[in-house]
Amino acid sequence: MNLKTLKTYLFIGISIISLGFFQSCNDDKNDSPSRVQLKLVDEIGDYEEVNVVITDIQYNATDSEAGWQSFAPAEAYPIEVDLTELIAGNSLLLTDQLIPAGMMKQIRLVLGDGNTLKLEGDDTLIPLDTPSAMQSGLKLNLNTVLEGGFTYTFILDWVVSESIVESGITGKYNLKPVIKVNAEVNSGSVSGTVVETIEETETVMEGVTVEIYNAEAVKITDTMTDMDGNFLFQGLEAGTYTLKITREGYNEYSAETTVLVGEVTEAGTIVLTAVTP
Template structure:
């Protein structure tokens, strides 16, 4: 009889654990799903390695305080990230978390001291000095009302070129992160691929510069080894975008009046770079 009671208690415990686990991964009437994705606007560097020691958030459930996001599966703090890998559609899913519905005010990206740089033409690893303010956390304004039952993906677009600052002529560099935040609930994406042809032969299609602008803001990326590029988290609405593709020795490609729809990837197809005669 005693053993039967033990089995009943054990079975109830397993059921409750399973129920709790399910509730932690399912959006319901009181919660929303939040994802953070990291992408990079590329710079002239072979590697830019940053150490993320915490990602915090401030919401309506936590007035005046901060809580840590749980990293996505398989990742732990501190997290080392080479930002130069996050181009041409590559992104890093930092977190995928169920959280209470309500106002998500800010997130804070806390960096460690183990940030490094590898410059093209000099494969020596250079230490990136990180201001103490960045180590206490770079605040990013979100100011988004999370509605129950909905999923939100926030794109953290880290502009590497603007984030690396040379310290005079000392051959030292400072890391001062420049990050734009867009959300996929009010944004879309633009994709395409580039080929360059010389004497009827396709040649290297990697690292071709692609610029997107709305006349005020600019987004930059480069193509991958297949010539593909992708701009994510581009604001939609009445904005019309212009695209420019450039490579030395080739004619510039310019496309105008590109529109973006919410949740839609606008595919520009295959674009051919022609050599300057």
């Protein structure tokens, strides 16, 4: 066997070993589970409290024959939460779990009994009637391919203002959840602080409604500042947005901000100025 032939065989042998190695790595990656986190946040409404009971959270994978399967909760079922507390960057971790990689088609929130509402200025807890369809599970479409070894965080934005319907005839309140789903892996956030100047001293403003609009001037969502004047928008697609604050007795605030995937854009300190009499 001459030297040229020996080099040829050696090259073929190394190529076969390399292909086998890379195939093995790919197989290991495909066999690795995906980590899924579900976080619940609230889009504000004019209520003192909105208390909901979640008895199960399930997912449906298209390539699985098991059908609907339950997530393990971060704490324990039932999950009882006052949605009005999930503002200004506060969120509730519903689950943090490793599941098989593949297509995740839908998730489903199953609601229990005991959902209640408290109106502003009234300490009375009002029962929220929950339709049987919601108790059997509110389906949310994800249609996301989960790759092995990656973490996927989904933000469930519960729109309280659209989720509570008052019956004009009976005077009862019905709970018909409206929830937006955003993948944090494909989104960014905007944070900031709202203050006012009193006697040349900046004072944080709690309970200020901050709205955010897209480039087409369509309102995306709103939130409210916490006790430290802070606010946070999560799960926003990359692009240019406009922050707006309209508060009685103060001049309207409006400013553009840019959202980048995987980053928190700092809007900084927003100073509201009082309307001059």
